[in-house]
Amino acid sequence: MYRGSSLNMTSPELARYRVKEIFGPTIQGEGLHAGMPCLFVRLAGCNAWDGRPETRAASACPYCDTDFRGGDTLDLAAILARLQPPASSLQRSALGCVLTGGEPLLQADADLLAALGAAFSWVDIETNGTRPCPPRPANVFVSCSPKAVCGQPVVVDPDWWKILVPEQQGFIEQALTSGKPVFVQPTCPDDGPQGAGYAANLARCVELCTTRGCRLSLQLHKYAGVP
Numbered sequence: 001m002y003r004g005s006s007l008n009m010t011s012p013e014l015a016r017y018r019v020k021e022i023f024g025p026t027i028q029g030e031g032l033h034a035g036m037p038c039l040f041v042r043l044a045g046c047n048a049w050d051g052r053p054e055t056r057a058a059s060a061c062p063y064c065d066t067d068f069r070g071g072d073t074l075d076l077a078a079i080l081a082r083l084q085p086p087a088s089s090l091q092r093s094a095l096g097c098v099l100t101g102g103e104p105l106l107q108a109d110a111d112l113l114a115a116l117g118a119a120f121s122w123v124d125i126e127t128n129g130t131r132p133c134p135p136r137p138a139n140v141f142v143s144c145s146p147k148a149v150c151g152q153p154v155v156v157d158p159d160w161w162k163i164l165v166p167e168q169q170g171f172i173e174q175a176l177t178s179g180k181p182v183f184v185q186p187t188c189p190d191d192g193p194q195g196a197g198y199a200a201n202l203a204r205c206v207e208l209c210t211t212r213g214c215r216l217s218l219q220l221h222k223y224a225g226v227p
């Protein structure tokens, strides 16, 4: 369990976070909690790409389809206030929370992780692995989708890995050696999910499952048509 500093909502030096968006309830589409209801917090900014379309092809993640630029600067109380499900939904304590980005560990600190862990049933941090994770409660998990970001090593100790195929296959051995669950997820080339490129990537993922013990990740939210 987390044994870090206690949450002090009255501190005059409250941390502030750049938040791109907060949305949900929706479905976590990936990883150990795939299929479970949750809210999403997307923090702004990433160290793998500056987010401009004209620089994407030369970035560490030329397949990235996430808009993580801009957003609002919020303190912790404001974030929690926005993380209220509609009255018709499950109570917040019955939901999970996905803390994503951009790269969320550029900003997330122990207070934010403690607050989210206390508010939700579970929390998934979706990170590229190049930043260490602050102290966290036992129900706050780290999902690492490793990226080769300007030679920066993967330093996080995740609860599971998500390897994009084929772009991140170079991390497969490191992930398997860790003994943690390894999800493999096919990326979708320009010809779309119905195209030959996706089919080839999916076939490679299935092969990694049946020959290496990986687990298939198919981004359930996209099949369900939810954000």
Ligand code: SF4
Pocket: 046, 047, 048, 049, 060, 061, 064, 065, 066, 068, 101, 102, 103, 128, 147
């Ligand atoms: S680390 Fe994630 S959010 Fe950042 S550019 Fe790569 S895929 Fe996009």
